[in-house]
Every structure is written in C-alpha cells, then in structure tokens.
Amino acid sequence: MIVLGIDTSCDDTSFAVLNFCETSRRFHIKSNIISSQIKAHGEYGGIVPEIASREHLKNIRSVYEMAMEKSGLRPKDIDLVAVTAGPGLLGSLIVGYSFAKGFALSAKVPYITVDHIKAHTAANFMAPFEISYPAVALTISGGHSSLSLVKSPFDMDFLGGTIDDAVGELFDKVSRHLKLPYPGGPVLDKKSREGGKNYKFPRPLINEPGYNFSFSGLKTSVINFTRKNPDFNLADLACSMTDSICAVFLKKAAAAINEFGAKTFILSGGVACNSMIREAFINFGHEKKIGVLIPEPVLCTDNGAMIAISGTLRYLYTPGKNSGNTDVYPTTRW
Amino acid sequence: MIQEKTIKLVFNTVYEKMSVTVLKGSAPEFHCEYFEKRRNAFNADKIIAGAMSSCAVTIDDIAGVYVVCGPGSFTGIKLGLSVTFGLLCGVSGKLKADGISLLDYLIFGASVPAYAGKKVLAVVPGVKGEFFCKAAEISSNGPKASFDSVSCEFVTSSEKIVDDLKPDILICEPACAAVFEDRVLASRYAEGIVTVRFSAEGVASFIGYIEGIDSARALPLGPIYLKDTYVHKPKTEIA
Numbered sequence: 259m260i261v262l263g264i265d266t267s268c269d270d271t272s273f274a275v276l277n278f279c280e281t282s283r284r285f286h287i288k289s290n291i292i293s294s295q296i297k298a299h300g301e302y303g304g305i306v307p308e309i310a311s312r313e314h315l316k317n318i319r320s321v322y323e324m325a326m327e328k329s330g331l332r333p334k335d336i337d338l339v340a341v342t343a344g345p346g347l348l349g350s351l352i353v354g355y356s357f358a359k360g361f362a363l364s365a366k367v368p369y370i371t372v373d374h375i376k377a378h379t380a381a382n383f384m385a386p387f388e389i390s391y392p393a394v395a396l397t398i399s400g401g402h403s404s405l406s407l408v409k410s411p412f413d414m415d416f417l418g419g420t421i422d423d424a425v426g427e428l429f430d431k432v433s434r435h436l437k438l439p440y441p442g443g444p445v446l447d448k449k450s451r452e453g454g455k456n457y458k459f460p461r462p463l464i465n466e467p468g469y470n471f472s473f474s475g476l477k478t479s480v481i482n483f484t485r486k487n488p489d490f491n492l493a494d495l496a497c498s499m500t501d502s503i504c505a506v507f508l509k510k511a512a513a514a515i516n517e518f519g520a521k522t523f524i525l526s527g528g529v530a531c532n533s534m535i536r537e538a539f540i541n542f543g544h545e546k547k548i549g550v551l552i553p554e555p556v557l558c559t560d561n562g563a564m565i566a567i568s569g570t571l572r573y574l575y576t577p578g579k580n581s582g583n584t585d586v587y588p589t590t591r592w
Numbered sequence: 593m594i595q596e597k598t599i600k601l602v603f604n605t606v607y608e609k610m611s612v613t614v615l616k617g618s619a620p621e622f623h624c625e626y627f628e629k630r631r632n633a634f635n636a637d638k639i640i641a642g643a644m645s646s647c648a649v650t651i652d653d654i655a656g657v658y659v660v661c662g663p664g665s666f667t668g669i670k671l672g673l674s675v676t677f678g679l680l681c682g683v684s685g686k687l688k689a690d691g692i693s694l695l696d697y698l699i700f701g702a703s704v705p706a707y708a709g710k711k712v713l714a715v716v717p718g719v720k721g722e723f724f725c726k727a728a729e730i731s732s733n734g735p736k737a738s739f740d741s742v743s744c745e746f747v748t749s750s751e752k753i754v755d756d757l758k759p760d761i762l763i764c765e766p767a768c769a770a771v772f773e774d775r776v777l778a779s780r781y782a783e784g785i786v787t788v789r790f791s792a793e794g795v796a797s798f799i800g801y802i803e804g805i806d807s808a809r810a811l812p813l814g815p816i817y818l819k820d821t822y823v824h825k826p827k828t829e830i831a
Contacts, residue, residue, distance in 0.1 A: 308666065315670050315815060319677050333684045349667055352633050353674045359637035360678020364651045364687065587634045 259574075260288075260331060261338045262361070263566025266354030267346025267374045268401065269295040269310045271317045273325035274562030275336075278570045284385045285570070289328035290556065290563040293321045296441060303434045305400075311349030318357055325562070333365050340569020343371035344589035345401070351588035370569045371586040374560075375402050376414055377568035378526040381557040386411035386571060390521035390549060394514040396507060398535070399527035399560075400426030400443075405469045405510060407518050412571045417514055418469025425503060426529050428473040432499065435481050436492070446496040447532045453493025457483065459502040464509050471510070476502060497534070504538040511539075515548060522549040530558040599649055601640065601657045602795050605632055605672035606664030606694055607716070609767045612643040613792055618800040621647045623792030627767075632668065636675050651679070654687060658799060661691035662816030663724035663745060664716050669815045676813065691811035692802070694790075695726035695745055698763045700735050700798050700809075701788030708732035712786075713759035717770035722747050724818050727759060736806050747818050750776035761786050 263274040274290040295313045299305050326332070341358035344351060355371070362369035379395040380386075393408040394417075403426075404419035423431070426443060433442020460479050462472040480499050484490055511523060523546075525539050536552055543550030557563060599621075602613040610632045614622040622643050626635060644650060659676045662669045676689050698714035707730040716724045726745050731737030748757070754776055764771040766787040771777060777785070788794065802809045 311666075311670055312815070312817070315673060318674065319681065322677075322681050333682050349670065352667060353670050356633055356636060356671050356674035357678040357681075359633075360675040360680075361682040362678075363637045363641060364679045364682030366651070585634070587631070 259337045259570065260335050261340055261566040261570050262325075262336045263562035263564070263569060264339065264341040264354045264358050265374070265377075265560050265562050265565045266314045266318070266350050267342045267344070268350060268560055269299060269305045269313075270560040271295075271314050271321045271354075272560060272562040272565075273322050274566050275325055275329035275331060276563060276566040276570070278574075280574075283387045285383070285567055287563050288331065289325045290561055291321050291325040291328065292556070292559070292561055293317045300440045303440050304430060305347070307347045307349055310347055311353055314350050314353040318353060322357075333361075336365055336367055338570065338573055339365075339367060339369040340372050340565050340573070341369060342374045342377065342565055343586045344374060345591045346374055346588075348588055348590055355588045368573070369585075370573045372565050372569045372572065374565075375404055376406075377564040378402075379406065379408060379414065379524055380411070380568035380571065381526050381553040381561070381564035382524050382551040383411050383567050383571065386567075389551070392518055392520050393522035393524050393551075394511060394518065394520040395524040395526065396511055397527040398425045398507070398525070398529035400424060400430060400529075402527060403471045403473070405514055407514070407520070408522075408524060412575045418471070418510070420471045420473060422472050422474035423477060425471070425473055426527075428477045428499075428503070429529070431477050432480050436484065443529065443532065446500070447534065449493045450496035450500045450534050453491060453495070453497035455498050455501045456491070456494040457498035459483070459498055461502050461505045464506050469510055469514060471506060473503075500532065500534045504535055507535070508538060508542055511542070512546070515546065520548070522551060525550065525552045526558060528559040531555045599647075599653050599655055600799065601643070601654055602659075602799060603640070603657060603672055603676065604660040604694070604790055605636065605668040605675075606660050606662055607668060607765065607767055608632075608665070609790075610636065610639065610668075611790055612639050613795045614643050614647045614649070615796050615799060616647070618796055618803075620792035620796040623795070633671050636671060640675070651683060651687075656688040656690070658690055658692050658810075659813070660694050660697075661811055661814060662694065663718075663818050664694060665719070666817060669817065673813060673815060689813055690802075691813050691816075692798070692809065693726075693745070693811060693816060694765070695724065696739075696742075696809050697790065697794070697798050698765065698788045699726060699728045699738060699742060700801060701794055702761065702763045702786055703730055703735035703738040705732060707761060707786075710760040711758075712761045712763055713753060713757060714763045715753070715768075715771055716764065717768050717774075718747070718819065721770075721774075722749060722819070723753065723771075725753070725757075727757065735801060739806060739809070745816060745818055750774045753777065754780045760784065763788055765790055
C-alpha cells in the first residue's frame with residue numbers, strides 16, 4: 259500500500275510517500291520532504307499563525323512535487339492519503355487538510371485524518387508489530403508534552419499532559435528572553451553540552467501523583483534567575499534547566515512503566531532531538547532493562563512520514579474504520 | 593486559460609457562503625450554495641463531489657477549475673486554493689486551473705447600460721471593518737471597456753469611501769452583510785448599493801467573458817490577500 263502523508267499543523271510543510279508491506283507489516287519511506295519556515299518566523303521570535311498558514315499555501319505544491327519526484331511514483335500509485343487534522347494551528351491545518359481532500363477527490367483514493375500527537379509516537383512504528391506492548395510513550399514538542407499508554411500500534415490511551423506550557427515552549431521562551439537565535443531549542447542544547455548542573459531549578463510536579471506536567475513555573479524561575487544573576491553562565495544554565503526537565507520526565511515515565519507493566523518506552527516529538535534528553539532516556543532504558551525507542555532526528559520534528567504511518571495503521575486496523583470517523587474537522591485540540 | 597473541453601468547475605469560498613458551479617460549455621449545469629459556520633473546509637470535497645454527481649460527470653470529464661482567489665476571508669482564500677491545488681495534483685497536471693477576483697466579478701456584473709458613465713466601487717468587507725475595493729467607470733461599450741478603466745485592488749475604510757473616493761455606486765455580493773450594516777456607507781449609499789449575486793448565470797456569463805473576450809481576468813493561482821495581518825513585530829520581552 260502506497261500512502262501519502264501530509265502535515266501542515268504548525269510551521270513545517272511536509273509530505274511523505276511511504277510503502278506499507280502488508281505481508282511483512284513494515285513501512286518503507288520512499289520520500290519525506292520537510293519545508294521549514296524558520297526564516298519567516300525568525301524576526302518575531304516565535305511562530306505567527308497567519309504567516310504560517312500563508313507560507314503553507316505558498317509551499318504546498320512544490321513540497322508535494324518534490325516528495326513525489328523523490329519517491330519515483332505518480333499520483334495514480336497512491337492508495338491512501340493521510341493528513342493531520344489536529345491538534346495544531348487552525349489556519350495551517352486547513353491548508354493541508356483541504357489539499358488532502360482535493361487530492362483524494364481527483365485521485366479517487368480514500369483519505370484519513372490523523373491525530374498529530376499520536377502520529378509523533380507512530381514515528382517509531384516502522385515495524386509496528388515487532389515492538390513489545392504495552393509501551394509508555396512520551397511526546398515532547400513545541401506544542402505538546404504528553405504521556406500515553408500504547409496498548410498496540412493503533413490503540414493509545416492518554417495518561418497526562420502539560421497543564422500550561424509545553425516543554426518546547428519553555429526552550430523557546432527562555433531562549434527568546436536570552437535573545438538567542440530562533441529556534442532556541444537547538445542553541446540551548448548545544449550550550450548544555452558545554453556546561454554543568456551547577457544551578458538549582460525547580461522540578462515541577464515531580465512528586466505529585468498522576469502524569470501531568472507543568473513547565474510555566476520552571477520558565478519563570480529560569481528567567482528570574484537570569485535577572486537576579488546577570489553574570490550567569492549560559493552553558494551551566496542550559497545544562498541545569500535541561501537536567502530539571504529530564505528529572506521530571508524520567509520520574510513520570512518510570513511511574514507509568516511500573517503502573518502499567520510496560521515493556522517498551524517510546525520517546526518522540528521535536529524536543530526528542532535534544533541530546534541530553536535522548537541520552538537520559540537511553541541510560542534509563544539500560545538501568546530499567548526496558549527497550550527504548552527514539553526516532554532519528556528527522557522523524558522527531560513534524561514530518562509527513564509519521565502521519566502516513568499513523569494514518570495507515572488507523573485505516574487498516576482500527577475497528578469501524580469505514581463508519582465515517584475517518585474525517586475529523588481540523589481542530590486546535592483533538 | 594481553460595478552453596477546448598467544455599465542462600468546468602467554479603469554486604468560491606472567499607466569504608461565508610461557499611458555492612460550487614458546474615458549467616457545460618457556457619451554460620450553467622449545476623450551482624449550489626452552502627453555508628454552515630466553520631464547516632466549509634469539512635464539506636468542501638463533499639459539495640464538489642455532490643455537484644459532479646448531480647451533473648453525472650467525474651473528475652476525468654472536467655476540463656478546468658476556476659477558483660475565486662480573493663479578496664475576502666483569509667481562511668476562505670486558503671481553503672479554496674488548497675482544495676484546487678489538491679485537485680490539480682491528484683490528476684497530475686491533466687486539469688487546468690485559473691483564479692478569478694471577486695471584485696472583477698462584481699464589476700462585470702455591474703457593467704450594464706443602466707450604469708454607463710457611473711463611477712462604481714466594488715467592495716468586499718474584511719473582518720475588521722475594512723473594505724477590499726476596486727474602482728471602475730462603467731462604459732456604454734461593454735465590460736471590456738469598463739475594465740480598461742479599472743483600478744488596482746486596495747484596502748480602505750468606509751469613511752474614505754464616502755469622503756475621498758465618492759463613487760456613484762457601490763457594488764457588493766448580497767451575502768456580504770457587513771456592507772449593508774456599515775453606518776457610514778448606509779448614510780451615504782442608502783439607495784446606491786447594487787448587489788451582484790454570485791449566481792449560476794452570473795458565473796457562466798463571467799467565465800464566458802473571460803474565455804471569449806478578456807483573458808486578462810483569468811489570474812494566476814495565488815491568493816489575493818491585500819493586507820498583512822501582522823505588520824508590527826510583537827514585543828519579545830516576557831513579563
């Protein structure tokens with residue numbers, strides 16, 4: 259089955275063409291093109307929703323054409339279109355969603371809408387039936403921080419999420435305050451490798467029951483610290499802040515693994531590119547003797563491949579797939 | 593420009609009322625209008641499919657698509673163009689598409705002998721009280737001569753329309769209620785607002801005019817926004 263995956267949920271326009279072999283039940287990525295809008299949003303220090311949606315419209319055809327050209331396939335080879343319908347920026351979602359509808363109509367193929375957060379987890383599902391379930395999945399990005407219980411590749415239960423800022427927002431807002439280039443996450447990550455855990459920052463909700471996160475207080479604490487200590491060391495600050503984040507994630511992940519008897523831990527989302535967080539979870543896997551899955555960085559950030567994987571699994575294996583629930587209106591929250 | 597084969601699809605989503613028209617040759621075969629708040633994107637494909645089904649045609653029979661590129665709702669513009677891009681990509685270049693301006697359509701609709709010699713202003717309301725406009729002087733020699741005097745599209749306020757531009761007639765689509773609700777315009781143009789409906793016959797006539805007489809009204813497939821919504825850089829300091 260050849261699947262076209264489309265993601266325009268935030269500031270990246272992405273198309274991917276994947277082949278799903280129904281015999282081996284493995285995915286093969288034929289192309290995965292991501293067009294970034296960092297330049298367009300850079301001067302604002304963050305994503306401007308209207309600019310994002312206009313950029314999507316400007317880029318959508320060329321990104322599609324690049325993805326098809328790289329795949330070596332033609333529209334008539336596509337068997338299914340999968341598209342993000344939320345959560346995300348509404349104006350941006352509508353561009354990809356409407357394109358998918360037009361494409362499906364003229365190519366005479368079915369389309370399916372996909373939950374973006376679940377799709378991040380699905381970025382680890384190149385061979386979805388070879389993973390030991392249940393698994394606990396942590397999705398961390400600019401818009402989301404959520405913990406889920408993965409019972410099977412197409413059956414996930416939400417355990418908890420952020421009650422205020424997402425972890426990626428924390429990185430972005432702190433870096434904006436420090437006047438670092440946008441996006442700030444990679445800059446702070448690089449700096450953190452040069453520093454030590456010499457500052458003490460709060461670890462929000464670490465001892466609270468449940469699986470919710472809160473990063474707004476940590477953001478304020480870091481910003482206040484830099485105001486009170488103007489001579490702070492940036493590398494130490496980045497390292498200490500990331501250490502606080504890791505501590506919270508590791509504690510919550512361990513609790514979920516124990517509670518649900520998980521055999522695998524899955525990390526995903528744009529912030530999963532952070533080297534300190536990746537390393538912390540790899541070590542966590544060794545300590546707990548549990549399998550840890552983290553996608554390569556290109557599949558951590560928003561991409562069409564994860565949408566294609568999630569859409570295919572939902573289309574082929576979700577009971578009631580033809581009952582009309584394959585089309586969800588674009589939504590800021592799924 | 594789309595010619596030769598005869599079946600065309602015309603798609604308008606730039607204000608709340610979405611419409612799909614199927615033309616066979618220069619005659620309207622089917623026209624439907626749809627309005628449900630915040631559901632246009634959800635139903636766009638279903639309405640197009642329904643329109644084709646009503647005319648017993650498939651996408652393979654369609655020679656081309658005309659889509660209204662604006663001005664109007666920014667989300668509506670993106671919706672119409674995105675669906676059109678999807679339609680084009682799904683058949684790998686077998687379908688041709690052109691854009692049309694809603695303001696051109698309004699001026700065309702008002703290009704009748706009754707208004708010859710009148711200064712007209714086609715208006716489409718924006719969401720923040722602004723008006724997207726295009727001015728022209730209606731000629732007695734037909735629409736082509738009227739379009740020879742047409743201005744560029746621009747954004748202005750109702751005060752400037754009344755005080756500076758002072759057109760004889762305002763033209764708008766009847767569904768654009770904000771034009772009728774604007775007090776400044778109502779005080780000056782109580783009797784001088786001409787409505788040009790985005791109807792099956794009107795669409796057929798305008799497309800026929802584009803294909804037969806004035807190909808300059810067929811636009812490249814790009815949005816007509818006329819306005820940046822984010823012209824000022826936000827404060828970057830966090831309180």
